[in-house]
Amino acid sequence: MAVTIRGKGVISGIAVGKIMLAGQNLDGYLVDYKPESLEAETAKAEAALTAVADILSESVERMQKNEDQKEQAAIMEAHRMMVQDPSLHDSIIEQLQETKSAPQAILKAADANASIFEAMDDEYFKARAVDLRDVGKRVAKYVLGVKEPEIGDEKVVLCGQEVEPSVIAGMPTEQIAGVLLGAGSTTAHAVIIAKARAIPTVVGLGDKLEAIADGDHVIVDGETGEVLINPSEAEQASYNEKIKKQQEMAAYYASLKDLPAVTTDGVKTELCANIGSHMDVDNALTYGAEGVGLFRSEFVFMGREDIPNEEDQFKAYKEAIEKCQGRLCVIRTMDIGGDKPLPYLNIPKEENPFLGYRAVRISLQRKDLFLPQLKAILRAGVYGKAAIMVPMVINVAEFKKVKELIEEAKLELNHEDKKYSDSVQVGIMVETPAAAVMTPILAKYVDFFSIGTNDLVQYTLAVDRGNASISYLYNHFNPAVLRLIQRTITSAKENGKWAGMCGEMASDPNAAVLLMAMGINELSMSAPSIPRVKEKLRNISSIKAKEILADVMKMEDGDEIKAYLSKVL
Numbered sequence: 001m002a003v004t005i006r007g008k009g010v011i012s013g014i015a016v017g018k019i020m021l022a023g024q025n026l027d028g029y030l031v032d033y034k035p036e037s038l039e040a041e042t043a044k045a046e047a048a049l050t051a052v053a054d055i056l057s058e059s060v061e062r063m064q065k066n067e068d069q070k071e072q073a074a075i076m077e078a079h080r081m082m083v084q085d086p087s088l089h090d091s092i093i094e095q096l097q098e099t100k101s102a103p104q105a106i107l108k109a110a111d112a113n114a115s116i117f118e119a120m121d122d123e124y125f126k127a128r129a130v131d132l133r134d135v136g137k138r139v140a141k142y143v144l145g146v147k148e149p150e151i152g153d154e155k156v157v158l159c160g161q162e163v164e165p166s167v168i169a170g171m172p173t174e175q176i177a178g179v180l181l182g183a184g185s186t187t188a189h190a191v192i193i194a195k196a197r198a199i200p201t202v203v204g205l206g207d208k209l210e211a212i213a214d215g216d217h218v219i220v221d222g223e224t225g226e227v228l229i230n231p232s233e234a235e236q237a238s239y240n241e242k243i244k245k246q247q248e249m250a251a252y253y254a255s256l257k258d259l260p261a262v263t264t265d266g267v268k269t270e271l272c273a274n275i276g277s278h279m280d281v282d283n284a285l286t287y288g289a290e291g292v293g294l295f296r297s298e299f300v301f302m303g304r305e306d307i308p309n310e311e312d313q314f315k316a317y318k319e320a321i322e323k324c325q326g327r328l329c330v331i332r333t334m335d336i337g338g339d340k341p342l343p344y345l346n347i348p349k350e351e352n353p354f355l356g357y358r359a360v361r362i363s364l365q366r367k368d369l370f371l372p373q374l375k376a377i378l379r380a381g382v383y384g385k386a387a388i389m390v391p392m393v394i395n396v397a398e399f400k401k402v403k404e405l406i407e408e409a410k411l412e413l414n415h416e417d418k419k420y421s422d423s424v425q426v427g428i429m430v431e432t433p434a435a436a437v438m439t440p441i442l443a444k445y446v447d448f449f450s451i452g453t454n455d456l457v458q459y460t461l462a463v464d465r466g467n468a469s470i471s472y473l474y475n476h477f478n479p480a481v482l483r484l485i486q487r488t489i490t491s492a493k494e495n496g497k498w499a500g501m502c503g504e505m506a507s508d509p510n511a512a513v514l515l516m517a518m519g520i521n522e523l524s525m526s527a528p529s530i531p532r533v534k535e536k537l538r539n540i541s542s543i544k545a546k547e548i549l550a551d552v553m554k555m556e557d558g559d560e561i562k563a564y565l566s567k568v569l
Ligand code: PEP
Pocket: 294, 296, 335, 431, 451, 452, 453, 454, 455, 456, 502, 503, 504
């Protein structure tokens, strides 16, 4: 019997392969390294920075040509920018005074910069520390002359407490069977890349990874989170059946790409994709996305030294809108602040960042940031079908203010003689209980609602969305949450507006059935989730779904609802 360990399955699928431990240890190389004069070490560090930037540029160019490598291209481009960031260069020069060794100084400088990210509360920014250390290691390896590990014919399962994004991004999909992470972050770039490539992934394995050695054979179940180390032949055989089913499923999903998400009695739900960059659109369309339901524009603001100006933003939005080829592209205005501080915004540390200065609250106080963003979206709207979506709204007044500012942005554009679209829809994210309760009134002002369950669940249930110790309470089927969702959809309908959802709940196929029965018009999710949701909706009638919904709305407990849906669907 194989040793079995269990973590959290985050990307489903069965993977069979040989363990390749990521995170090469450089200690031995560093001991053997003989530094020269300070000038020579400085020159070596600078030459390595240039060389690695060039290598990354070449990789980006190569990856951009390949449809399914667009996401990696974006991440490698971010790495290139980190390598060329003057602050990294300056910190290396500073560290050289102390260490006198180019590779040591590079690693220390990257580590110091990474610690700044690590100290932030937000998961996303914490995960960027991994990227910075990865970049530092890559540059140090260049100076040390360390080669990347060789990969044989057998597919590998990448494994480490943290897998460096460059390792996974630099390997062709066909070579990676699965990913195992000790860390629990689902927003780590390694996980983002694995998700875009649909590579089975298990996270949160922690110390259990000690049971795994380089070269071990493993079976990874990305659904259950189970990892079998060196399975017996019998165990392998029992998984072969599952693998065959999985391959059949993948082929079936691919055949659904151009089919609508329509129930057996003709009720259609629009399935769209959530994106973080214009570079994600092509990939989303390959999964059959019918548009973009959420473009998280704060990604345009991140990974840079200063505020992107109107022109920079216009280019990013225009490209996304054009790539949508006439399909709707919903651009959310920046959802930054509090828990996601942008270093250049100098937002003071807060006691309760999730309840603090964030999203639309910043936008309304910082016209200097908000107006250029609104102008950029309105201008980009000329190139297709765009919508503006406002995050974290809690009352009617905020939305009215936003509408006034949109008018002001149009006036400015008129004065500047710049073309813009007059048919850009304007809606809000319903992600606070206050907004959900007020939807009968808000619906008179907005063009649409998009329900952001990631936040709506945390604010309704008073459960921090990132706190693992209370994650058992974080359930989108909680009756209180379901009532707020139902109310939002009904309010939209009664006022002739459309309602969608862009929180993670939309990617849960069982939830999709309930939402369709409630009358939702659109569901937006990470692109690889689209086929599973579509398949579920195409195989049920709206009448049956409404019966299930009626049963669910009589239930008193979220866990009971979840279990009931798993049984009947
Ligand atoms: C949400 O809150 O559901 C949402 C989609 O926004 P984010 O996850 O970016 O907060």
